[in-house]
Amino acid sequence: MRAFFVAGTGTDLGKTHIGCALLEAARKRGLSVDAFKPVVSGFDPDAPDSSDPARLAVALGRPNAWADVSPRRYRAPLAPNLAARLEGDVLRIHDLIGDCRTWLDARDADLVLVEGAGGVMSPMTDDATNLDLMVALGLPVLLVAGSYLGTASHLLTALEVLRARGLAVAALVISESLDAPDLNQTVEMIRVFERQAPILVAPRPAWDAGELADVLLR
Template sequence: MKALFVAGTGTDLGKTHVACALLEAARARGMRVDAFKPVVSGFDPEAPDQSDPARLARALGRPEAWREVSPRRYRAPLAPNIAARLEGDTLKMDDLVSDCRDWLSRRDVDLALIEGAGGVMSPMTDTATNLDLMSALGLPVLLVAGSYLGTASHLLTALEVVRARNLVVAAVVVSESLDAPGLDQSMALLRAFEHRAPLLSAPRASCWTASALVDALV
């Protein structure tokens, strides 16, 4: 089984957009896939179909499975630890790591994705970040960046801290940011600085498929 951690250089950059496209492209090749987002905030239980867990579930071909995709769901669109506290809950890194390991141990698929919340250094608990979860799991990282002005600094910083934890960056995907410099321009800039991992682009166009990403990763 190929397992990856999908991380972002920041929040709302397109991690789920990329993860869904990767799952769909892998399924189109006959691969068995699954996805897990251990905690999600900004979840509206009155409109679950609009949530990241629901999007991932649809990409799996199991739209009813969003509860399984994200077992820890909180309403407030805030950092998970704060959103959890508002509902009387306390997130602990040991629990999140245990959730992910247990989920992985029960998968019998060709490709399994675990998607983080927010950016690499976004808080997950009161004392730990996404990077701490990534480090504990030790999975290869699919790092998603935007194409906005300033993305080079954010991406290169994320690459430094991820690799400083001895994590392998399996690929970098630049997800097209709206109202930003051209995607091709951003790609050319980033290719001048990143030479170790495959660097691919993810246009927002509905016709985009992640076939090249499957080739690079699986």
């Protein structure tokens, strides 16, 4: 089993878009796949089909499995700890770590993805960030960045932080940002500074993640 943590340099950059494309590419190769997003905020239970868990479930070929993909779901489009608090709940990092470990231990698939919420340093609980969850799990990281002005600084900072905490970066995906500078120009600039991890480009709206599947599953 190959397992990866899908992280972003910020929020709304396309983590789920990239994860879904990768799952679909792996399935086209005849591989078994699964995905887990331990907590999601901004979830409307009256319209779940447009949510990140639902999109991941569709990519898995199990469109009704969104509740299994994300067991902790909150309505408010805020950081998970704040969204949980509005519903009288308190998120604790050891619970999220336990959820992920239990899920991973029960998997028997060729490729599994754990997707975070927000960016690398986004709060998950009142006293822990995505990074703390990632370090506890120790999975190789698939890091997703945008192509907007300033993304190079955000991406390089995220790489420094991840590696300083001992995490391996399996690949970088530059997801095209709408109304952003030229995508290829942005990627070439980043290649000058990052020479360790493979860098792939994901144009919008559609993207074939076959090359990414090749990189991660070789």
